[in-house]
Amino acid sequence: MLTATDAEPENSTPQLALRWHPYTPLQPDTLSHAIPATHLEILLDHKEQVADAAADLTGWLRTALRRFHPDELDQITATMPLLAQFTPTTSVLADWAVIFRDHYVENTLGFLLALQHAGVPTQWIYALAKGDRTHNRDRVHATLLDLGCASGLLDNTAINAPDTHATELAAALHQVDAFIDAAHEAGRKVLVIDDGGLLAQGYGRADAPRRIDAALELTVSGLKRITATGELGIPVLNLARSQLKTRLGYPEIADSCLRRLRALLPAIKVTGRPAVVIGYGTLGSRLAQALRHQGCQIHVVDPDPLALIAAAEAGHATYRTTADALRAVHPFLIVGTTGDDALTVDDLQLLPDGAYLAPFATRDFSVLADPDRGLPATEIPGIGRRYRLSGGGQVTLLGDGRSMNLFEADAIPNQGYDAYRAGTLIAADALCRRADNLTPGIHTDLVDDIILNSGLYSAYYDTYLATEQQPSPRAVTRQSATTASLAGMSACVVGYGAAGRLHAQILAEHGASLTIVDPKHQDLPKAYRGFPNGLEEMPAAVRSTIGLWSVCCPTADHLPVLRTILAKEPEARILLEKPACQGHEIDAFTALLASHNNARFVVTDQYQHARALDVLTNLMARLEPGTEPDYVAVTFTKDRTGDVAQGRFVDRSYGVLGYEWLHMLAVLRRILPAEAAAAYLAQQPQHAELWATYDPRLFVSALTERTNLTYGATRLRIELTSSIATPTVVLGSTPRTATSGTGPWRQGLRPADDRHRRVTVHAGRTQFTVHLDPVTATGGWQLERNHHRVTAERDGLMLHDEVVHDSPLHTAIRNATTTLMGTCSVPEPDLGPLRRIAALAELLRAQQPTGLAEQTSA
Numbered sequence: 001m002l003t004a005t006d007a008e009p010e011n012s013t014p015q016l017a018l019r020w021h022p023y024t025p026l027q028p029d030t031l032s033h034a035i036p037a038t039h040l041e042i043l044l045d046h047k048e049q050v051a052d053a054a055a056d057l058t059g060w061l062r063t064a065l066r067r068f069h070p071d072e073l074d075q076i077t078a079t080m081p082l083l084a085q086f087t088p089t090t091s092v093l094a095d096w097a098v099i100f101r102d103h104y105v106e107n108t109l110g111f112l113l114a115l116q117h118a119g120v121p122t123q124w125i126y127a128l129a130k131g132d133r134t135h136n137r138d139r140v141h142a143t144l145l146d147l148g149c150a151s152g153l154l155d156n157t158a159i160n161a162p163d164t165h166a167t168e169l170a171a172a173l174h175q176v177d178a179f180i181d182a183a184h185e186a187g188r189k190v191l192v193i194d195d196g197g198l199l200a201q202g203y204g205r206a207d208a209p210r211r212i213d214a215a216l217e218l219t220v221s222g223l224k225r226i227t228a229t230g231e232l233g234i235p236v237l238n239l240a241r242s243q244l245k246t247r248l249g250y251p252e253i254a255d256s257c258l259r260r261l262r263a264l265l266p267a268i269k270v271t272g273r274p275a276v277v278i279g280y281g282t283l284g285s286r287l288a289q290a291l292r293h294q295g296c297q298i299h300v301v302d303p304d305p306l307a308l309i310a311a312a313e314a315g316h317a318t319y320r321t322t323a324d325a326l327r328a329v330h331p332f333l334i335v336g337t338t339g340d341d342a343l344t345v346d347d348l349q350l351l352p353d354g355a356y357l358a359p360f361a362t363r364d365f366s367v368l369a370d371p372d373r374g375l376p377a378t379e380i381p382g383i384g385r386r387y388r389l390s391g392g393g394q395v396t397l398l399g400d401g402r403s404m405n406l407f408e409a410d411a412i413p414n415q416g417y418d419a420y421r422a423g424t425l426i427a428a429d430a431l432c433r434r435a436d437n438l439t440p441g442i443h444t445d446l447v448d449d450i451i452l453n454s455g456l457y458s459a460y461y462d463t464y465l466a467t468e469q470q471p472s473p474r475a476v477t478r479q480s481a482t483t484a485s486l487a488g489m490s491a492c493v494v495g496y497g498a499a500g501r502l503h504a505q506i507l508a509e510h511g512a513s514l515t516i517v518d519p520k521h522q523d524l525p526k527a528y529r530g531f532p533n534g535l536e537e538m539p540a541a542v543r544s545t546i547g548l549w550s551v552c553c554p555t556a557d558h559l560p561v562l563r564t565i566l567a568k569e570p571e572a573r574i575l576l577e578k579p580a581c582q583g584h585e586i587d588a589f590t591a592l593l594a595s596h597n598n599a600r601f602v603v604t605d606q607y608q609h610a611r612a613l614d615v616l617t618n619l620m621a622r623l624e625p626g627t628e629p630d631y632v633a634v635t636f637t638k639d640r641t642g643d644v645a646q647g648r649f650v651d652r653s654y655g656v657l658g659y660e661w662l663h664m665l666a667v668l669r670r671i672l673p674a675e676a677a678a679a680y681l682a683q684q685p686q687h688a689e690l691w692a693t694y695d696p697r698l699f700v701s702a703l704t705e706r707t708n709l710t711y712g713a714t715r716l717r718i719e720l721t722s723s724i725a726t727p728t729v730v731l732g733s734t735p736r737t738a739t740s741g742t743g744p745w746r747q748g749l750r751p752a753d754d755r756h757r758r759v760t761v762h763a764g765r766t767q768f769t770v771h772l773d774p775v776t777a778t779g780g781w782q783l784e785r786n787h788h789r790v791t792a793e794r795d796g797l798m799l800h801d802e803v804v805h806d807s808p809l810h811t812a813i814r815n816a817t818t819t820l821m822g823t824c825s826v827p828e829p830d831l832g833p834l835r836r837i838a839a840l841a842e843l844l845r846a847q848q849p850t851g852l853a854e855q856t857s858a
Contacts (some may be wrong), residue, residue: 322350368397492547655841679709
């Protein structure tokens with residue numbers, strides 16, 4: 001208990017007392033039934049003379065305690081796996097400011113957390129509620145403020161009726177103006193994700209005095225508002241009429257509408273009774289079908305002849321006007337889905353006594369609340385309002401006259417909107433990357449191309465609908481796993497070359513406090529604590545605070561570094577860049593691990609986590625079901641002559657085998673059945689056909705291995721090719737969407753790529769190809785980094801051409817870190833591929849020409 005007393009000692013009677021105790025809530029307050037580990041019930045007593053202070057304290061407590069608990073945020077993130085999967089860890093979004101206006105529901109919070117994870121600083125996120133009475137709107141608001149975001153209200157009512165809400169609208173827009181000005185002054189462009197509310201105020205017009213830089217439009221009503229504002233001066237991506245929303249979003253919206261309707265009418269008979277649906281668009285048509293499945297007689301009103309044709313051919317009675325419908329039938333239920341005035345003043349006298357009105361857009365039945373009508377109304381708490389009509393009858397408006405599925409509810413399940421939120425983020429990332437090159441105006445086809453090429457639809461099917469569920473390579477509990485475990489933790493990166501820099505970047509993104517150790521790099525970054533003299537010089541006081549070690553030094557130094565770390569920290573958690581060690585050190589490496597049972601080791605293997613390979617295997621199963629591949633070719637090349645000339649690390653022990661070959665074996669094992677992969681690794685390399693290019697600087701600078709393998713009844717040809725000394729060009733066919741100027745393909749994104757990674761698989765009559773990042777196709781068409789291409793061709797016809805956005809290295813490090821920081825047992829490092837490489841190197845060295853052998857060893 002806390003108390004506050006008078007300042008005078010003689011008046012020490014408590015004026016305000018605060019008491020609390022743990023308690024279990026009556027029910028969970030999230031959609032996924034998350035119950036935080038701790039819950040408090042608080043009682044505040046106060047004297048009359050401190051009423052103002054008590055009110056201030058109550059307000060502060062309400063805001064502080066209504067925040068979503070970290071356990072609840074974890075659960076929201078976990079219920080939106082596609083959003084987690086398609087959240088880029090590095091994005092141009094990080095350089096923008098974002099105004100996001102939508103309903104304050106859980107999936108909105110999940111999206112804003114994803115924006116933050118994509119790199120947008122919380123101070124550059126401004127969230128605006130639309131004014132609907134959603135169930136936990138106060139909790140979303142409190143959580144956003146706690147995260148550091150701005151949070152406010154721009155009510156749809158004020159946008160639809162600006163004359164009668166001028167003061168409210170001006171106050172909201174004043175805050176928006178300040179945010180836009182601050183962003184532009186800080187050198188940030190401004191992206192708006194909205195339903196036309198802000199664009200309707202002129203922020204996107206070509207002649208706007210204060211203009212945003214790009215926008216995503218989410219609703220059809222927003223499109224109407226934008227059209228009425230005049231010429232646009234910015235690009236607007238239209239998600240409202242995208243295939244994503246039409247095919248995946250609206251069915252979920254219709255489902256939420258029907259569920260809310262039935263919840264508000266528990267005592268009302270539905271089966272067999274007449275219902276009028278006003279508006280037969282994307283939502284209205286789905287609601288009509290859903291109500292018909294409930295047994296209702298459906299009567300459709302729509303002024304559009306095409307909509308009436310569709311409704312009639314679906315078996316519904318149809319009418320051009322609401323008045324016509326109400327004269328023909330006496331419905332128990334009238335549903336509005338137009339976003340405009342679905343009822344007129346003249347229609348009011350035709351409403352049947354006792355009817356229920358269900359609006360699913362703000363303006364549908366606004367005539368009832370028109371102050372000029374003056375209809376008497378009685379509030380029904382938690383249900384809506386009952387209006388008495390001029391003829392003596394009465395009707396009940398369900399909800400508060402706005403979208404009824406949002407009335408005192410959270411509307412759509414998080415999983416139901418998972419794909420839509422993921423697609424919105426994909427579109428936002430693409431829009432910000434292309435904003436300078438897009439023409440002003442509304443773009444719809446471009447949105448469809450972006451989403452189609454992202455791989456979202458395949459991931460959606462695999463995650464929620466596939467009969468045989470595919471294991472996801474992504475960590476879907478982002479907040480509860482990697483981010484939560486690394487936030488504030490001290491991590492040490494040993495070796496600050498190319499791999500070390502990437503590890504440091506990713507660990508820092510997840511909130512780790514970094515220390516860098518590398519005696520070969522004296523220009524260590526000033527942003528991190530650095531030790532340029534090696535691990536031996538690290539003070540014990542610093543070393544003892546390290547919670548995670550990331551070893552990225554040259555392979556020859558791995559074993560000595562591990563010994564140094566474990567000698568001082570025998571329970572260390574170590575993330576080890578591939579390969580774990582040199583081939584002749586395998587026995588010593590396994591012995592070191594065996595002697596430190598309390599330590600935890602994970603070797604990164606990024607292509608074990610490549611989502612493009614998931615797309616490939618799923619595509620193979622769909623197009624050639626039950627057919628095993630009979631040919632697999634993996635080609636990884638990189639011209640390293642420039643690196644060698646500059647004195648960068650040269651692997652003279654393995655040559656070409658020490659660079660990309662482990663990656664190639666990881667790809668091969670992802671594609672082959674387990675039986676075939678095991679048979680390949682067990683086979684002696686002497687049975688393979690090897691084409692080697694020897695080099696006095698690099699031992700072997702190019703190698704092709706061809707192997708014939710029989711397992712079960714299948715004969716398989718494997719071809720692995722890698723080169724590190726000469727430029728190699730591996731081009732795919734010209735993408736179908738490239739020449740149209742839409743989609744992710746661009747010419748001249750960067751100079752010619754110096755590395756190529758390509759996988760070809762023959763199964764049945766189909767050839768499957770994966771072109772891994774970086775991707776260049778014929779004609780100079782290129783994809784942005786961390787984008788991959790998956791194709792399937794049969795008999796000269798392209799069956800499938802998909803672009804997959806994914807960073808395997810980021811995923812590999814996140815997953816490895818989650819494993820290291822967890823409590824479950826860690827699998828022993830898989831050294832089978834390394835043993836294969838060591839055996840190949842030994843065979844190649846035995847066949848090396850004498851003169852070259854002497855030069856190489858020298």
